[in-house]
Amino acid sequence: MTATTPFGRHDPDRRDRIVRAALDVIAESGVAGTSHRKVAARAGVPLGSMTYHFDGMDALLREAFTSFADTVVALFEERLGAARNVDEAREAVADLVHHLSRGDAGNQRAVVLTHELYTLAARKPAFRELTREWMRRSRVALEWHFDPATARQLDALIEGLAIHRALETEPHDRALTVEAIARITARAERPGPTGADPGPTGSGEAAAR
Amino acid sequence: MTATTPFGRHDPDRRDRIVRAALDVIAESGVAGTSHRKVAARAGVPLGSMTYHFDGMDALLREAFTSFADTVVALFEERLGAARNVDEAREAVADLVHHLSRGDAGNQRAVVLTHELYTLAARKPAFRELTREWMRRSRVALEWHFDPATARQLDALIEGLAIHRALETEPHDRALTVEAIARITARAERPGPTGADPGPTGSGEAAAR
DNA sequence: ACCTCGGGTGTACGAACGTACACCCGCTCT
DNA sequence: AGAGCGGGTGTACGTTCGTACACCCGAGGT
Numbered sequence: 148m149t150a151t152t153p154f155g156r157h158d159p160d161r162r163d164r165i166v167r168a169a170l171d172v173i174a175e176s177g178v179a180g181t182s183h184r185k186v187a188a189r190a191g192v193p194l195g196s197m198t199y200h201f202d203g204m205d206a207l208l209r210e211a212f213t214s215f216a217d218t219v220v221a222l223f224e225e226r227l228g229a230a231r232n233v234d235e236a237r238e239a240v241a242d243l244v245h246h247l248s249r250g251d252a253g254n255q256r257a258v259v260l261t262h263e264l265y266t267l268a269a270r271k272p273a274f275r276e277l278t279r280e281w282m283r284r285s286r287v288a289l290e291w292h293f294d295p296a297t298a299r300q301l302d303a304l305i306e307g308l309a310i311h312r313a314l315e316t317e318p319h320d321r322a323l324t325v326e327a328i329a330r331i332t333a334r335a336e337r338p339g340p341t342g343a344d345p346g347p348t349g350s351g352e353a354a355a356r
Numbered sequence: 357m358t359a360t361t362p363f364g365r366h367d368p369d370r371r372d373r374i375v376r377a378a379l380d381v382i383a384e385s386g387v388a389g390t391s392h393r394k395v396a397a398r399a400g401v402p403l404g405s406m407t408y409h410f411d412g413m414d415a416l417l418r419e420a421f422t423s424f425a426d427t428v429v430a431l432f433e434e435r436l437g438a439a440r441n442v443d444e445a446r447e448a449v450a451d452l453v454h455h456l457s458r459g460d461a462g463n464q465r466a467v468v469l470t471h472e473l474y475t476l477a478a479r480k481p482a483f484r485e486l487t488r489e490w491m492r493r494s495r496v497a498l499e500w501h502f503d504p505a506t507a508r509q510l511d512a513l514i515e516g517l518a519i520h521r522a523l524e525t526e527p528h529d530r531a532l533t534v535e536a537i538a539r540i541t542a543r544a545e546r547p548g549p550t551g552a553d554p555g556p557t558g559s560g561e562a563a564a565r
Numbered sequence: 566a567c568c569t570c571g572g573g574t575g576t577a578c579g580a581a582c583g584t585a586c587a588c589c590c591g592c593t594c595t
Numbered sequence: 596a597g598a599g600c601g602g603g604t605g606t607a608c609g610t611t612c613g614t615a616c617a618c619c620c621g622a623g624g625t
Contacts, residue, residue: 165395179388195604262475269468300536307516548570
């Protein structure tokens, strides 16, 4: 094979490993406590690889959070895509809130990463754009089952519920979550059944619109 | 008056000035970018005063965020206390969302500080406790007009709406906010008029002014 | 008038950071 | 076989940080 890249030295997993390690470090020590050195150590790569693979800390963070947002969006699309009617969609939303806010004894990975991203987004435009795109995609998934206005409100509600749930002492409170979702989506059932919408997890995400 | 503290040297404003300066620096540079030196420079006090007045950075942050939470709670109590019925309470909530999320061209002070606090809360128990107390007090104010379950849902909704509003490109969207609040509080009007409720806390703070 | 005391400060130290850059070495081409 | 090349790495530099601590000096006490 005329491989232009000598695979013996350069493994393509390298970049991904660094990105994953970066997310681990961020979740553990915060963006503030994240350094090239810590990420390099966690990923098992030399310090010099950091500046080689990424143009500075900002680029690394951007890539890491993009990866994180993709994961969460994929979860949204999977759960909402599997729902076959509005009631199942409501259940799926409750599951998402539950999942996003679960902090199994100091775990809270998703919650921490979300806050870290929002904090960045509040200050740096690049991350604000990234976050907006994330929100937009989540909303599209919600619009498979709910009208646009409801989707927006529901998206905000999910956010708030997840945040508050994560901060509470006793973790379980599903009834309240379900009730809140029911209220927000009460008058918002689409004209036809949800099933009228095309494929769920497929590629065509804008189909419902 | 046998003043044990020579007031000529020690002005009590000193500590408060430092706390206020700390909040300014946090809003501007984030908790990560906040240092004793920056705060000292902003407050116009020597660097040595930092370690003299506060036992390390953590104590300073704790005090600063306590002050911030107090301010926001005071706003909640003022607006909700002024409402004379449920409809006015709903309007007050919409105002609060509007106020908390307004980012006048990079201002976003409240939004930024909130995210910074949540990020800290996600990691350090002391700040988590502080945040819980803040949420509890907000909920109490909401319970002046809504039943406890609705208050909790509404509190979460306010959070989510404020966050999403702050991130959006075009700032104005009041109709959506009002609609969401109406839905969450739809079935939740208390039996009698708002003022009739003595308040479960029994403390004197429920006295509408 | 002198001493004492303690609140308040300036400075210096060790640690950790991002990043630039000289260097190494396996691969490829002649 | 030898040279050239470029992807990948180790190290060193300048900066910034929190904090400890020796020091200053005005205010009572005698």
